[in-house]
Amino acid sequence: MGQRSLRKYLYDIQQSIDSINEYLGEKRDFFAYEQNKLLRRAVERELEIIGEAVNHLLELDKSIAIDNARRIVDLRNFVIHGYDKVDNVIIWGVISKDLPKLKEQVDMLMAQTTIL
Structure with a gap:
């Protein structure tokens, strides 16, 4: 069950990253993002989904090879509980700088993790 759970949460992260990329489209425009x-x-x-999935991964394996895993969970908590203080510039930075690296790491973990 452990490997299956790992794969499920990794898959959820992949799907959320793909969805964000789909929502933003090819032409990434901060102004359009901020206005919409x-x-x-x-x-x-x-x-939020990514943060929750990473939290579950940490519960299953604290040594999971995801950089800044704790920060990802903290971002999830901030977006949920500090919804009125969410800074669009910070979120845009996460989308632009952190998500591509997270996608690489999750893709690599999926390739290494097999369903038993």
Whole structure:
């Protein structure tokens, strides 16, 4: 069951990253993001899912090879509990800088993890 759970949470992260990329499209435009409440909320929801999945991964394996795993969970908590203080610039930085690296790491972990 452990490997299956690991794969499930890794898959959830992959799906949320793919969804964020789909929502933003090829032309990444911060101004358009900032002006579109529906888009911002959709991205924030996917970040919540990513944070929750990473939290579950940490519960299963504290040594999981995901950089800044604790920060990812903390971002999830902030987006949920500090919804009125979410900074679009910070979220955009996460999308631009952190998500591509997370995607690489999750893809690598999925390739290494087999369902038993």
